[in-house]
Amino acid sequence: MTNRFIKKFKKPFFYEGNIKKVKDISFILIISILSIIMWFNLNHFHPNNIVNFLEDKISSMGRGNGFPYDISNHKIKNNNFTLYGGNVLFLSDNSFVALNNSAKQICVKNHNFSNPSFRYNGGRFIIYDVGGNDYRIDTLSRTLYKSSYENKIICCGISESGTYALITDSKDFLSEMTVYNGSNREIYKYYFANKCVSDVAVSDNSKTLSTCGFYTKEGVLTSFVYIHDLKSEEPKYQFEFDDNMLFFIRYFSNDNIVVVGDKKVSILNSRTGSKKDIEYDKKILSCFDFDKDHGIVYNILPTNSGQNSEIILIGIDGSVTAKVSSDTKFQSVSYKGGKIAALSENQIYVYNISGNLDGIFDTSSISKSIKLASPSKVYVMQENKIYDISLK
Numbered sequence: 024m025t026n027r028f029i030k031k032f033k034k035p036f037f038y039e040g041n042i043k044k045v046k047d048i049s050f051i052l053i054i055s056i057l058s059i060i061m062w063f064n065l066n067h068f069h070p071n072n073i074v075n076f077l078e079d080k081i082s083s084m085g086r087g088n089g090f091p092y093d094i095s096n097h098k099i100k101n102n103n104f105t106l107y108g109g110n111v112l113f114l115s116d117n118s119f120v121a122l123n124n125s126a127k128q129i130c131v132k133n134h135n136f137s138n139p140s141f142r143y144n145g146g147r148f149i150i151y152d153v154g155g156n157d158y159r160i161d162t163l164s165r166t167l168y169k170s171s172y173e174n175k176i177i178c179c180g181i182s183e184s185g186t187y188a189l190i191t192d193s194k195d196f197l198s199e200m201t202v203y204n205g206s207n208r209e210i211y212k213y214y215f216a217n218k219c220v221s222d223v224a225v226s227d228n229s230k231t232l233s234t235c236g237f238y239t240k241e242g243v244l245t246s247f248v249y250i251h252d253l254k255s256e257e258p259k260y261q262f263e264f265d266d267n268m269l270f271f272i273r274y275f276s277n278d279n280i281v282v283v284g285d286k287k288v289s290i291l292n293s294r295t296g297s298k299k300d301i302e303y304d305k306k307i308l309s310c311f312d313f314d315k316d317h318g319i320v321y322n323i324l325p326t327n328s329g330q331n332s333e334i335i336l337i338g339i340d341g342s343v344t345a346k347v348s349s350d351t352k353f354q355s356v357s358y359k360g361g362k363i364a365a366l367s368e369n370q371i372y373v374y375n376i377s378g379n380l381d382g383i384f385d386t387s388s389i390s391k392s393i394k395l396a397s398p399s400k401v402y403v404m405q406e407n408k409i410y411d412i413s414l415k
Contacts, residue, residue, distance in 0.1 A: 087127030091408040101355065101392040104404045107143055110163070111394075111402055111409060114141045119150055121163050122409075124396070130163040144227070145183030151176050160187070168207050174199070178222050186210075186229035190220045200234065202253065211253050218247060222272045224280070231259065231293055233280050235269040248272065248282055250293055260296040264289070275339035276316045283311060288319065290341035299341045306333065312357045312394075318344065320358040322365065334365060334374070347378045359395035364414070366393045371401060373414055384414060 097115030104113045110129065111122040119141065121130035136152035143149075147167065151158035154175055160168040174191035177198065181187040185205025193199040198220040202211035220236040230253060237246045246269040249258040267284035274280055280291040287302045303323045309332075311321035318339050324332040336345035336358055347363060355366040362381070363374045371384045371393060384401075392404045396411070403410045 085123070085125075085127050085129075087123065087125040090126045090402075090411040092122060092126045093408055094404075095407040099404065101404075103139070103141065104392050104394070105143075106394045106396060106402065108146070109396070112143070112148075113404070113409075114139050114150065119148065119161070124411075126409075130161075132159075132161055132166070134159070140178070142179055142181050144181045144225075145185065147181055147185055149179050149181045149187055151179045151189075153177065158189070160185075170207070172201075177220060180223040180225045180232065182225040182229045183227040184229045186225055188223050188225055188232055190223050190234070197238075198236070200251075202232065204229075211251075213251065213256075221270045224273045226274050226278055226293065227276065228278075229253070231278075233272055233274070233282075233291075233293070235272040235282050237268060244268070246284060248280075248289075248291065250280070250291070250296070260291075260293075262289075262291065262298060271311075271313075273313055274315065275318070277339050279339055279341065281313065281319050281337070283308075283319070283321075288321065288335075288337060290337070301335070301337060301343065309353060310355050312355075314358060315339075317358060320345075320356050320363060322353045322356050324352055334363060336363060336376075345374075345376050345378060347374045355390075355392045357393050357395040357401070360398040362395065362398040362414075364393055364395050364401050366390055366403075371403070371412070371414075382414065384412060386410065386412065 099113050099115045109124060113120055118134060119132040120128065123129050134150065136157065137155055138153040139150060140153050141148055141150040146162050148161045149158060156171045156175065158170060158176060158179060159166060172189060172191060174193060177190040179187060179189055186202065188200055188202045190198060190200050193214060196214040196216050197218055198215040200213045201209060204210050218236050218238040220234050223232060223234045225232040231250055233248060233250045235248045237244055246264040246267055248262040250260040252259040264284065267286040269282055269284040271283035272280060278293050280293055282289045285308060287300050290299045306323035306325050309322040309324055311319060313319045318337050320334065320336045322332060322334050330350050332349045332351055334347035334356060335343060338344045345363065351367045351372065353365040353367050357364045361376045365372045368389050369386045371386060373381045375381050386403050388405060390403050390405045394402045396402055399414050401412050401414055403412055
C-alpha cells in the first residue's frame with residue numbers, strides 16, 4: 024500500500040493532466056473576479072457596455088515600466104488629462120493614450136485633429152475636432168465608429184449607454200444639435216435660432232440631455248440652460264442666467280445637473296426643474312474638477328495673488344460639503360475618498376473633508392495638473408512627464 028502511494032506521486036506536478044486543471048482553475052478565477060467587479064459596478068452597466076468592459080479589463084492587464092511616463096512628444100491641454108477606471112487618460116495634439124497603474128500603454132489612438140477634445144462615459148470615448156468636422160468613438164480596445172459631419176463641431180457629449188450629441192454651427196441658425204443612439208442612428212434634432220451653445224451633456228439613462236450657452240437679450244449678454252426630453256420637440260425646462268457666462272455642464276449620477284460659469288456654480292434638478300446657485304462672492308474661478316459620483320470641487324480667489332483663496336466641494340445633492348481657506352493660489356484641484364488635493368506650481372496641498380491641512384508634497388518641478396487616484400496616490404502632469412506620487 025505504501026509503495027503504491029509513493030509511486031502515485033512520482034509523476035511531476037506539471038504533467039499534461041495537471042496543466043489542464045491549472046488552466047481550468049485559472050479561467051474560473053478570472054471569470055469570478057470579473058463577475059465580482061461587474062456586480063459592484065452594476066449601476067454603471069448597460070447591455071451594450073458588458074463586452075466593452077470585459078475587453079477593456081483584459082487589455083488593461085500586464086505591467087509597464089512604471090512612472091514617470093515620458094510625454095515630451097505630446098502637447099496636452101489640462102482639460103485633456105484625466106483618470107477613468109483606474110487608468111490615466113490623455114489626449115494630445117497627435118494621439119489619445121491610456122496607461123494603466125504601472126504606465127503600460129493599453130491604448131494608443133493616433134489622430135490628425137487640429138484642436139482635439141474628448142468626452143467619456145460608460146467605457147466609450149468620443150474624440151472630436153473642435154472647429155473641424157471629424158469625430159470618432161472608441162473604447163480602450165477598439166474603434167467603434169468614425170465619421171465626418173457637414174458642419175463645424177463645437178462640442179460633444181456621450182451617455183453610458185452610448186447615446187451621443189453633437190453641437191455644431193448651422194447654415195440657417197446660430198447652433199444646432201444632433202443626437203444619435205448607440206448604433207449611430209439619428210434620433211433627435213434641435214435648432215438654436217439665436218443662441219450660441221458652449222457645452223452639452225447627455226444623462227446616463229439617455230432620456231434627457233442638457234445644453235448651456237449664451238445669447239443677447241435687449242443688448243445684454245445672457246446665459247441659458249435647456250433641459251431637453253428626447254421625446255419632446257421643445258425643451259422640458261429653460262433657465263436664464265444674468266451676468267454669468269456658462270461654459271461647462273454635466274450630469275451627476277443622481278441625474279442632477281451641474282453648470283459652471285464665471286460668477287457661480289448652479290445645481291439643477293432635471294426631474295423637478297429646481298435650481299440652486301452657489302455664488303463666488305465676487306471672487307475669480309481659478310480651477311475645478313468634476314466627478315459624477317462625488318461632486319465638483321473648485322478654487323476661487325479674490326485676486327491673482329492667492330490671498331483669501333477658497334476651495335469649495337459641492338456634493339451631487341447640491342450641498343456644500345467642504346470649505347478650505349488658504350493664502351495659496353492653486354492651478355489644479357482634485358477630490359477622492361474624503362481628500363482634496365490642490366496643486367500650486369511644484370507643491371501639492373492635501374486637505375481632509377474638515378478643511379484641515381494633512382500635508383504638503385513636492386512634485387520636484389513646476390506641474391500643470393493633478394488627478395487623485397485614491398486618498399493616498401495622485402497623478403501629476405508636468406511639461407514632459409507624468410508622475411505618480413504617494414501621499415502617505
